[in-house]
Amino acid sequence: MRPADIAPSLLVAALFITSGAVLAETGDDSLVDWSLSVSEGASGEPSINGSLVLLGDIVDVNFVVPQESSQEDERWELWIKHNEIWNLLAQGDFDEEDPTLDESVELGANSTGLHEVHLRLFPSSRTQSIEFYVDSNPLDLVPAGQLGVAVRGEPLHSGDYARVSALVHNRGVDTISAHLYLESGADSSTGIDVLIQAGSSKELDSSIQLLEPGYREISWTVGGSGIGVSHQLSGTVSVTVMPMQTIDIASVNHDQESSTLDITVMLSEGRQRDVEVTAT
Known part of the structure; x- marks a missing residue:
């Protein structure tokens, strides 16, 4: 068969068959x-x-x-x-x-x-x-190492911030600036712009507050002004947000001689936290 003539609306066909490509x-x-x-x-x-x-x-x-x-x-x-x-x-x-x-x-x-x-x-x-x-041409940013992002701060409770990070590599010839954008429902967050020299890799991160408990999806995208970014530098990651942790006061002992209070508090199941107690 002779090569197909591609009309302006016909665009492109290609098949990725290697481990680094998307194939379905x-x-x-x-x-x-x-x-x-x-x-x-x-x-x-x-x-x-x-x-x-x-x-x-x-x-x-x-x-x-x-x-x-x-x-x-x-x-x-x-x-x-x-x-x-x-x-x-x-x-x-x-x-x-x-x-x-x-x-x-x-x-x-x-x-x-x-x-x-x-x-x-x-x-x-x-x-x-x-x-x-x-992908765009020229293509500057590609994943460095494993695909996807890392989520830190788990287990997450209502009101916590999920920190998401992506490792990227600059395959271009110029120093570029890039950031990580996050979105979950009506909430969004843009990380700081990071300078990445040609041929080097950097970690981009951003944090987003998750208020509603339950199963949440965080959409993430690497972006920057005037640069080509691989389609593999975007996606969705799922997290579970548990209800807000609670604090119960188990006991209060007042030592009159030393004028001190001995207070025992109990934090509900979940992540460890610093608890501040103020007496007035």
Whole structure:
């Protein structure tokens, strides 16, 4: 099949198949074998960015449906979905003499964000899809080490602050400034801007107060002015907020000779806290 011509609204298709990428498949997992190769749009040379697909790259997507999986299907369609818009990439018929489907489509990465590619077979109506991201170009900030964020301060009780931190790496050529933004319900918080030199890694953190008890989700995003940030530097983390701890006065002893008070207080189950007692 010849390379597909991409209309302005058709955007991009790509498949991440390495551990550092986002990959999701639906439908019959044994239906399709996918593979891809990524090249730089300007030079046409193989990409040096590993599993990353950047804006402007060229992606060659290959999909194979073995003979044993094609069953009685007669034709196929390849679709792409981006920003809730569907576009038909390619279509064709199965060869009666050799029903194995082995096709490739060359696509240009013309838009950032989440994309879905769906292969549909007819008349069985079976489908399999993949999800992928295209990052901005140039891409400055990527995760450093483990993906995701760390949450400190647990166990959390109503009124406590959850401290969230993310470790990021500057793969660019300039010193940049970045911060961590948090949001939970109507509450939000932006951490301080941190300078990160080219080739170095830094920890970004921010704290958000959680007032309502129960199961809470904290959305987090790494951002900065005029920089490219990997899609992997955003997400959601879940925490449980328990009711506010209580203090009970167990006993009060007054020593008249020394004019001192001996007060015993009991803190309900949860985290350790400093308790201040004032006598008037």
